[in-house]
Amino acid sequence: MAPKLYIIIPCYNEEAVLPITAPMFLEKINALAASGKISGDSRVMFVNDGSRDRTWEIIEQLSKQDEHYIGICQSRNRGHQNAVLAGLMEAKDVCDITISIDCDGQDDINAMDEMVDAYLDGCEVVYGVRSSRETDTFFKRFTAQSFYKFLAVMGADVVYNHADYRLISAKVLKEFANFKEVNLFLRGMVPLVGFKSTSVSYSRAERIAGESHYPLKKMIGLAVDGITSLSVKPLQLIMTFGLVVAFISFIGCIWALVTALCGRAVSGWASMTCIICFVSGVQLICLGIIGEYIGKIYMETKQRPRYIISKRTWEE
Ligand code: UDP
Numbered sequence: 001m002a003p004k005l006y007i008i009i010p011c012y013n014e015e016a017v018l019p020i021t022a023p024m025f026l027e028k029i030n031a032l033a034a035s036g037k038i039s040g041d042s043r044v045m046f047v048n049d050g051s052r053d054r055t056w057e058i059i060e061q062l063s064k065q066d067e068h069y070i071g072i073c074q075s076r077n078r079g080h081q082n083a084v085l086a087g088l089m090e091a092k093d094v095c096d097i098t099i100s101i102d103c104d105g106q107d108d109i110n111a112m113d114e115m116v117d118a119y120l121d122g123c124e125v126v127y128g129v130r131s132s133r134e135t136d137t138f139f140k141r142f143t144a145q146s147f148y149k150f151l152a153v154m155g156a157d158v159v160y161n162h163a164d165y166r167l168i169s170a171k172v173l174k175e176f177a178n179f180k181e182v183n184l185f186l187r188g189m190v191p192l193v194g195f196k197s198t199s200v201s202y203s204r205a206e207r208i209a210g211e212s213h214y215p216l217k218k219m220i221g222l223a224v225d226g227i228t229s230l231s232v233k234p235l236q237l238i239m240t241f242g243l244v245v246a247f248i249s250f251i252g253c254i255w256a257l258v259t260a261l262c263g264r265a266v267s268g269w270a271s272m273t274c275i276i277c278f279v280s281g282v283q284l285i286c287l288g289i290i291g292e293y294i295g296k297i298y299m300e301t302k303q304r305p306r307y308i309i310s311k312r313t314w315e316e
């Protein structure tokens with residue numbers, strides 16, 4: 001039997017773009033069902049992430065127009081990662097495969113055909129990888145690429161140029177549900193589940209309408225979350241750095257002692273001040289890194305719910 005597909009689409013203040021992209025998703029589902037690759041009762045599931053505009057009203061209207069559109073609403077804005085997770089967890093028990101994709105039309109919907117083909121060939125996870133970023137501004141391209149490289153150096157293993165456009169089978173999602181962490185970084189967590197996977201490349205287009213919700217500040221936040229939730233390499237780097245500084249200090253001490261014994265000691269105020277400033281700066285940075293991990297532990301121990309669904313477009 002053909003697998004039942006749920007397309008999971010997080011939406012935050014997307015009233016400008018949703019009426020344009022929603023029919024594109026529906027058309028894709030219908031085309032895939034017509035070709036027999038997926039079953040006819042597949043769905044386009046929108047996850048409203050506590051939008052402040054008319055996004056939820058639009059989703060409700062769509063669900064009345066066509067039974068293939070359904071939607072869930074988060075009780076408040078919790079961020080992209082939590083919205084995707086809410087959709088995936090909602091879908092895992094009622095479908096065979098999910099494809100998560102942004103609602104702004106930036107990710108090529110046609111790559112879904114190849115993703116479903118890969119699933120039918122036996123892959124349980126299929127990553128959508130951006131082949132080019134020509135349509136992104138230089139700044140976005142540069143920051144995004146530095147992001148992936150920095151993550152790799154810091155020990156967070158992610159698929160290069162893969163964001164949150166991916167196919168995951170219900171089988172993998174059921175295992176993924178056991179990853180209880182509150183600090184979510186889906187693109188780093190999904191590879192940890194294992195199972196056979198592959199990638200499909202597509203070219204990334206410009207946002208059809210509306211504005212990006214990922215300015216530099218949020219990208220840095222996501223990078224920090226990604227690193228601290230996947231790896232303890234920064235803590236190890238602190239250790240290495242501490243050893244290097246300790247070694248240099250040791251040499252400095254011997255030098256100071258020898259100069260003093262030879263009676264050639266200079267007043268040395270400037271060098272002393274520089275060393276003190278440098279070392280205290282480094283110590284504060286190290287404390288900050290350790291603090292970031294402690295903050296993460298604090299949030300994890302609270303075990304707060306990762307998403308709260310307040311409304312659904314269907315009766316339960
Ligand atoms: N999004 C969300 N919650 C948020 C911010 C964004 O659900 O708090 C959704 C947004 O509607 C979009 C996707 O996440 O579908 C990606 O956001 P965006 O296109 O702004 O990011 P970019 O593509 O610029 O990185």
Ligand code: MG
Binds near residue numbers: 102104106
């Ligand atoms: Mg986008």
